[in-house]
Amino acid sequence: xxxxxxxxxxxxxxxxxxSVSVGIIDKYSSLAKSAPVMILTNGLGQTxxxxxxxxxxxxxxxxxxxxxxxxxxxxxxxxxxxxxxxDLIEKVIxxxxxxxxxxxxxxxxxxxxxxxxxxxxxxDTKEAAE
Amino acid sequence: xxxxxxxxxxxxxxxxxxxxxxxxxxxxxxxxxxxxxDYPVCQASGxxxxxxxxxxxxxxxxxSKIKYTFGPDFGRGDSEAHAGAATFTDGRLLLFPVRSxxxxxxxxTSVFALSRLRRDLEMAGExxxxxxxxxxxxxxxVSESKVKxxxxxxxxxxxxxxxQLDEGVKAIAEWxxxxxxxxxxxxxxxxxxxxxxxxxxxxxxxxxxxxxxxxVQARIRINNDTKTVDKGALFYEExxxxxxxxxxxxxxxxxxxxxxxxxxxxxxxxxxxKFVSEIKSKRLQFGGDATIGKGIVxxxxxxxx
Numbered sequence: 001x002x003x004x005x006x007x008x009x010x011x012x013x014x015x016x017x018x019s020v021s022v023g024i025i026d027k028y029s030s031l032a033k034s035a036p037v038m039i040l041t042n043g044l045g046q047t048x049x050x051x052x053x054x055x056x057x058x059x060x061x062x063x064x065x066x067x068x069x070x071x072x073x074x075x076x077x078x079x080x081x082x083x084x085x086x087d088l089i090e091k092v093i094x095x096x097x098x099x100x101x102x103x104x105x106x107x108x109x110x111x112x113x114x115x116x117x118x119x120x121x122x123x124d125t126k127e128a129a130e
Numbered sequence: 131x132x133x134x135x136x137x138x139x140x141x142x143x144x145x146x147x148x149x150x151x152x153x154x155x156x157x158x159x160x161x162x163x164x165x166x167x168d169y170p171v172c173q174a175s176g177x178x179x180x181x182x183x184x185x186x187x188x189x190x191x192x193x194s195k196i197k198y199t200f201g202p203d204f205g206r207g208d209s210e211a212h213a214g215a216a217t218f219t220d221g222r223l224l225l226f227p228v229r230s231x232x233x234x235x236x237x238x239t240s241v242f243a244l245s246r247l248r249r250d251l252e253m254a255g256e257x258x259x260x261x262x263x264x265x266x267x268x269x270x271x272v273s274e275s276k277v278k279x280x281x282x283x284x285x286x287x288x289x290x291x292x293x294q295l296d297e298g299v300k301a302i303a304e305w306x307x308x309x310x311x312x313x314x315x316x317x318x319x320x321x322x323x324x325x326x327x328x329x330x331x332x333x334x335x336x337x338x339x340x341x342x343x344x345x346v347q348a349r350i351r352i353n354n355d356t357k358t359v360d361k362g363a364l365f366y367e368e369x370x371x372x373x374x375x376x377x378x379x380x381x382x383x384x385x386x387x388x389x390x391x392x393x394x395x396x397x398x399x400x401x402x403x404k405f406v407s408e409i410k411s412k413r414l415q416f417g418g419d420a421t422i423g424k425g426i427v428x429x430x431x432x433x434x435x
Contacts, residue, residue, distance in 0.1 A: 036156035037156065037157075037366055040156065040157075040342060041346055043287070043288045045288065097289040097290055098334065098335075101334075101342070104338075104342060105341070105342070108156055111156070112154070112155050
């Protein structure tokens with residue numbers, strides 16, 4: 001059966017949100033909640049750069065960055081560019097306007113699933129509820 | 131079927147929140163959007179309600195002209211059902227302001243938005259001297275354009291586009307300046323600005339901007355004891371920015387009752403149109419959040435008629 005794009009996003013988001021350890025899920029969840037607004041107000045590039053600046057290799061910023069990367073890697077046709085590395089931020093900042101906007105929309109669509117699942121998986125749902 | 135029609139332009143002076151309730155998406159309180167384009171829209175019922183309220187305030191809500199123009203109000207004791215004589219269409223988006231590297235912001239529109247305006251003008255019996263340019267993957271603008279950079283680019287927010295000269299845009303910009311933007315002296319700046327800074331975006335780009343570049347505001351509730359944010363009291367609200375231009379087609383019918391019952395100065399569709407046109411050049415408040423200054427708009431009719 002053909003799956004809709006939304007179903008694919010949901011499936012991946014469910015898988016990734018479940019891979020987040022219990023100790024960090026509440027932080028991950030609140031970051032996933034604020035990330036879409038950060039993207040809308042500051043732009044995708046700025047937001048990803050902020051994640052990198054906060055990242056320590058294992059915290060929620062690292063994880064969410066990695067998860068967005070994992071989804072976009074398989075779902076965006078990046079413009080081939082041999083002069084840059086394979087890192088998400090490099091691809092994003094070197095991409096032309098049209099694809100950049102497409103990546104932004106795709107990220108937002110994906111994050112709305114991540115945000116919902118992460119909230120659902122947070123043990124203290126009362127606090128996580130908006 | 132209607133007998134007369136006029137295009138009513140709605141220019142936002144403060145950001146406008148015509149809300150669509152709650153959502154599961156990124157923003158908690160999004161604005162109304164058209165299903166098939168995702169363009170922001172103001173539903174006709176909201177426009178009609180606001181216009182009616184303006185007349186209520188001016189003439190008193192029991193005025194019979196209001197009753198026959200907008201329909202009976204059963205909440206206030208009207209007993210007889212009949213249709214109102216004025217019809218409003220949804221407020222469609224024509225100009226959307228986008229932050230620009232040069233000249234602060236640009237008035238953006240698209241071939242589709244302009245084509246639809248032409249069609250709606252045709253319905254209102256108006257013909258215009260301008261043509262909608264052919265679609266392009268570049269940004270179309272006039273030679274006086276202040277939003278283009280020295281190397282023939284336009285930078286909108288964080289996106290760069292190629293600029294293409296199209297003198298056909300001039301006629302559209304002139305027409306918008308003298309017909310759609312409010313005509314008062316206080317609008318001199320904006321009428322001049324639209325003449326130089328109107329640009330026509332590629333269809334996809336315009337669609338993306340009206341989706342991703344609306345205002346998003348964080349709203350909170352302060353806990354009075356701690357003076358910090360109450361738990362769970364943060365929400366995000368979307369709004370159409372200031373300096374957007376929407377339009378609605380206003381149609382008039384004859385009042386829906388026997389000639390004898392009609393108020394003396396509301397005899398036919400011409401009178402109805404004349405009556406509704408009293409809101410010309412007036413400021414109205416559309417949408418939600420009235421008490422925090424949202425939704426102040428200036429209303430204008432084509433040709434000022």
